[in-house]
Amino acid sequence: MNNIFKNLVLTVFGFIFSAGTALAEETGANLVSLFEIEVIILAIVLIMVFLVFLLWHDAADESSALKRFIAVFMHKLTGSTPIEKEDSIILDHNYDGIKELDNSLPPWWLYLFYATIVFGFVYMLHYHVFNSGPSSAQEYVQEVEFAQAQLAANASGPAITEETVTALTDAGALSSGKDIFIKNCAACHGQKGEGLVGPNMTDDFWIHGGGIKNVYKIIKNGVIEKGMISWKSQLSPAQMQDVGSYILSLKGTNPPNPKAPQGDKYVESDSVKTNQI
Ligand code: HEC
Incomplete structure (x- = not known):
């Protein structure tokens, strides 16, 4: 068990870091801030792994305050009905012995859904109403303009490289x-x-x-x-x-x-x- 756990953590760690470094190289972004984001993501992942581990490890024993807290927290997230109370949400049809429970949508899913609506709304305002961020099409045009300027600069004289560059004083x-x-x-x-x-x-x-x-x-x-x-x-x-x-x-x-x-x-x-x- 220990080995599986260690490998899992190492894999997640390695994946996040290599992805971050590749992204920084490609975009020329500041690795320091990417590194901070990575550390935060990693911390969240580790906390979640830790919580799941605690839950899985002796869920029946509700003696400790932490476990009770986790149990309540999970119940808030899933909104599940305990098995003993299933009778109260059973639907009255019965197909060849298969019965259906009228479970409500899990709150974690609903919150995520609401969050995407809020995100979509902000995104629409930012990119399409106030036009405060460049659209993909505008980004494309900017990149093409930049490339053309570079081509023009190269065509108008010898290419400037670290070997040929001179200090200008005009x-x-x-x-x-x-x-x-x-x-x-x-x-x-x-x-x-x-x-x-x-x-x-x-x-x-x-x-x-x-x-x-x-x-x-x-x-x-x-x-x-x-x-x-x-x-x-x-x-x-x-x-x-x-x-x-x-x-x-x-x-x-x-x-x-x-x-x-x-x-x-x-x-x-x-x-x-x-x-x-
Ligand atoms: C996000 C912060 C940041 C920005 C923006 C930035 N730099 Fe730097 N720059 C640094 C840091 C940090 C170093 C020191 C690197 C090191 O310690 O090796 C540095 C080093 C340099 C050096 C080498 C200095 C030396 O002592 O050898 C030059 C030249 C330089 N930057 C030019 C620029 C130019 C030109 C720009 C803008 C086009 C720029 N930098 C923008 C953070 C920045």
Whole structure:
């Protein structure tokens, strides 16, 4: 019995975690919050397994308060009529000795049904009445637009990759980079790049190395297990180049409330500079 129980828990655990990790990789979502959700789901599953285990294990003994509580709780959920009282709900037809009980719908099922009605109503208001969320069709159009912008960007010059990317210094690129930064990155890296959840962008210290090539690589691929998501599915290479260049332009700006330096001091070597020309 013990082994079956252990295997069951391990299977559920493994399944939830692998599904979560795969989802995070595919969507570039923040693994930290996914991890929190996973822990909550796991806790609920474990509590349910525990309750069922308690019930199954000596249901007849109603001596302990916990067992009495579980018995009442289960009765509330199932609304079942005890076998001794079946006579009161038996229907008066009889087909070849097969009798029918007039059981009421189990409350757990009814509550679930009501919940789906509420959910359906909220869903309809959100997506179809107030149009506050993108419909599947709108999401599709957005993705197609994004892909076309990427294609156009690729067609108009050599592809930007972590090998070929260069730091831009013209005002247009930096202001586009700033817009992207405020919209997508400031929540974690601070409005002025001073650092918050993510590291400070204005000092000389870098966890993964400074310089446009390293920075571009991190923006593109993320450091998923540390909470820095991958942006390659949301930003085009040109946008990642702009925001990377903007980050480098923040060096030495000394914003208020800076986060303490993390990583190593980065000195851009001559060889890298020559590479960039
Ligand atoms: C959900 C929070 C979050 C968001 C949003 C976020 N980052 Fe990060 N970022 C982090 C964390 C956390 C790290 C530190 C990773 C580590 O410890 O390895 C990091 C690290 C980095 C690094 C490497 C820093 C170093 O010291 O090596 C760069 C570059 C970076 N982020 C750029 C960006 C850009 C550009 C954006 C927006 C397009 C962005 N980040 C959005 C959390 C975030």
